[in-house]
Amino acid sequence: MSAWLPAFFGLVVALSLGPARSAYAMHIAEGFLPPAWCLFWYALALPFVALGLRSIHRRTLADPRLKMLLGLAGAFTFVLSALKLPSVTGSCSHPTGVGLGAVLFGPTAMSVLGCIVLLFQALLLAHGGLSTLGANTFSMAVVGPLVAYGAYRAVRGAGGPLWLAVFLAAVLGDLLTYVTTSLQLALAFPSEAGIWFSLTKFTGIFAITQVPLAVSEGLLTVVVFNLLVAHSRNELEELAVLPREVR
């Protein structure tokens, strides 16, 4: 872990020396995507939510005790989505918290939980929106968990330590969520100079602010994961996150 600290502080310092930006980086607001794009992202997100419902149903049917742990994964996303943290770009954004659930239950289960959190925020907080729910679900609850799960499997496959796999899963899942948000806005609003110009503009708002928050999310996810390893071993073995101990 020691080798990571200098690298990570280097990153934070490098970012803090960048240009000052004022941004409120979060999900795409109500009505801020043209209707055709709203439908497009709904169509892309829905199959993952459906697969997720099936996956959750099968898992909890096989072992009802896992419902509690699934609740914990949802609760973690709920908490982190409510925490608007300051970033070194001089603006605020919030982490997503989907990495933990993706590592535990696989990516599609988090599509369901993420979608529920987004729906709550759209209805009660005017944060995100119903028209953009498909797009926001696709970025936070489809791409985020898929990237997180992929990163986790890649690190574990390469023989990397569990904490590093969990950390990178959370960091990259969080970051790529906001890269996807930038891409969605750039596709809907290409400038005369092309999509790339729009993409760098939106990435400057969404993705850069997110870097230190993604690191925070990674650290918090490792903390909760450590506690689960210490006290909830049976469930993690059941989910094949930890190898079964011979008792």
Place this chain on the structure above:
Amino acid sequence: MSRNVLLLLLVGVLVVLPFLVRPGAEFGGADGRAEEVVAELRPDYRPWAEPLWEPPSSEVESLLFALQAAVGSAFLFYYLGYVKGLQQGRRAVSRDALQGSGRPD
């Protein structure tokens, strides 16, 4: 456990650091910088939908955000306390069984 405390301290540093490196920044302020960029790129674009309901004031909004965080952490720590207690109970039972002082089931 001390490793977790260290990780939480690091998160604390990350949260405080922005105030030190950007003392004059707004940290929020104008809602939706992305919306400004949209207006810049496509001045003719008008949002075609409005939120069904908006929190009437920033106080009500902060209430709902605090509620969201409170409900989430309530469940999180309920679960952690529950599995920790379960584990300690199991250990106590097997220790008693090993010493032969525990009551048989």
